[in-house]
Amino acid sequence: MDEPKKNEDSPKELEIVQKQAEEYLNGWKRAKADYINFKREAEKKQKELIEFATAGLLLELLPLVDQFKQAFRHLPAEQKDDEWIKGIRHIQSNLNKLIENFGIKEIKTVGEKFNPEQHEAVGEVESDQDEGTVVEEVKTGFRMHDKVLIPAEVKVSKKKSQ
Incomplete structure (x- = not known):
């Protein structure tokens, strides 16, 4: 006689277990969404930190760009074609490209x-x-x-x- 009672309890137990499984699944989905949001936020903060550090470095480099420009304005005409001047101009060109790559x-x-x-x-x-x-x-x-x-x-x- 115990067996019919088990069958009567089974749908209720099944319903309870299904609700519990659904709660676990929803909790897992929330945890996964929280993790994804956390990961996105951490990546955003890391990117902002890199941009901040980069901006500081670039601001320090900008006076050098101007100093190259000023130096070449005052370069004697007879030295303009010297090989070492061409080398310095190449360095200046690379520095200009670097800052342009950052939108400056x-x-x-x-x-x-x-x-x-x-x-x-x-x-x-x-x-x-x-x-x-x-x-x-x-x-x-x-x-x-x-x-x-x-x-x-x-x-x-x-x-x-x-």
């Missing part, structure tokens, strides 16, 4: 209209050009995408005094 570009200056968001005026020069036009670059400026990292130091045209 020089801010356009000479001939451009003065833009206080990109240019820092360090002087005025009497000129025939339209007033407020950049006539000389004193120090190279850099931007990354649309953000100015270092403003360009420039001299701006003003009307000639009569």
Whole structure:
């Protein structure tokens, strides 16, 4: 007589076990989703840390890019074709490519209209050009995408005094 009672309990037990299995499965799915989210967040933080460290290094390199540019502006004409100068120019070119690979570009200056968001005026020069036009670059400026990292130091045209 015990056997019929077992059969009556079996559907209830089966239902309980199925609910328990469903709870375990849902818990496992939540844990898996939490793990995936954690992994994504950790990767994002690692990427941000690398970008932060890279940005710091690049900001330290940008003055070197400008120093190369300034040095070549003052290079005596008779030395321009020297082999060692060609080697230094090659290094400069590689440095420029490196910063370009990170989306950093020089801010356009000479001939451009003065833009206080990109240019820092360090002087005025009497000129025939339209007033407020950049006539000389004193120090190279850099931007990354649309953000100015270092403003360009420039001299701006003003009307000639009569």
